[in-house]
Amino acid sequence: MLHIYNTLSRQKEIFEPLVPGKVGMYVCGMTVYDFCHVGHARVLVVFDVLFRHLQAAGYEVNYVRNITDVDDKIIARAVENQESVQDVTDRFIREMDADALSLGILKPTHEPRATETIVPMVAMIEKLIASDHAYAADNGDVYYSVSSFDGYGKLSGRRLEELRAGERVAVDEFKQDPLDFVLWKAAKDNEPSWDSPWGKGRPGWHIECSAMSSELLGDEFDIHGGGMDLQFPHHENEIAQSEAATGKSFARYWMHNGFVRIDDEKMSKSLGNFFTIRDVLKAYSGEEVRLFILGSHYRSPLNYSTEQLDSARSALRRLYTALKTFTERGGVFAPPTELQASAVETFDAALNDDLNTSEAVAVLHDLANGLNKADEGSEQAAQLAATLKQLGNRLGLLEEDPVSVLQRAMGDDGLDEAAIQALIDERIAARAAKDFARSDEIRDKLVEAGIVLEDNDGKTTWRRG
């Protein structure tokens, strides 16, 4: 039984989908004007694991992750680069896809682009105007009237008076209330624009998600996710728009992942203290980054540091080493039986408890430990190995070939496989002749190049350290 912490109620709730056996899930994706950073990686990974877990639980999941491809920042970037908006967004969508692939992120069911959903957006705005939840201002913009919606603030736990008291929004003479937000922006020169009943313009950010989710998931759906920072105002505004326009309740479970931090400060574009996924992947594998992210609970802050990534690397290697040793001993994966049922049960229970990934990862380590201890060639070893791989896969881990992973060079150490093997052969000969001085000399030389030798079961294998 899956339990999810729902931001709306601020407690864990039993997850019950609207339609038995099916789940509709919407996650706010990227605004594509730059490379994704580690904070984006966290959203991708966290909801990817939820996607996988729901599917493993037997649900048919309709997972929508949108792409915001029209926005002030995108336009600014296009001007800055002297290229078209379309070129900017196409390029960064490709880059995002490449990053997602490296991180082992499964493709969502749908990845709608805002610019391809303009008609429904306009329709929704018309509905809001017709029901007095929105108004067209003299400057050509259309605003949502925050005070027209009773439930405003229910997600973020704020009341309008409190928001007004802490007012930091610049007063806009065209707004009836400073807290009102824009649904439609009148076009400026040289900006992408679409026709509308209020003249040429483009949609505001919040209406995009309301319209895209309705289009692909219906007016009411199960799970809506995104980063903590979207709770207010973005998600609050989505609720106000959608519920006012449809008269139905919007998403039922709201999930928000915590931030990635650097030196106890939020990683963000505006602070400039971010690392792109691209940069991190130069030194670490996608699975290493994944394990780093899954090591802590998705709602907790996650501090970024190379020490943490190194630690994730060592931990992942431990798992792969267990699989590698098993295979080298001639082991063949066998279907798990009741013997491993308790591990699977613990693993499921962990993920069912609001996606407790660190506990799920602990199960992997227990399995690896059991595998390392199991008798060579035993049925138990075969089953443990299969369970380890199977559960690892459910987290998007252990999907690669163990030997390739352990021998992979993250940089160029100038040694190819043949050269390494030649030195190993020479060392084997030296050892056979009890020339341990020469044997150790070769091993030290390899260590210097980042190659570690392992003499196991009478055979010598190597890995990069």
Place this chain on the structure above:
RNA sequence: GGCUGAGUGGCAGAGUGGCUAUGCACCGGAUUGCAAAUCCGUUUACCUCGGUUCGACUCCGGGCUCAGCCUCCA
């Protein structure tokens, strides 16, 4: 100022009203020609002050500290 959330061993990070998290690092032992890998074992905890309780790191209250949101942001 308002509203959230958090404070666990050297580091990271789960969890529980009394019973080993897990990983990384460290130390000791087994194994090894020596290592590496692996196994076994030891050591290092639960911000602070009160309260509830037979018993609290775990529940309640105060305090301190930190982070986030209240403006674009995953």
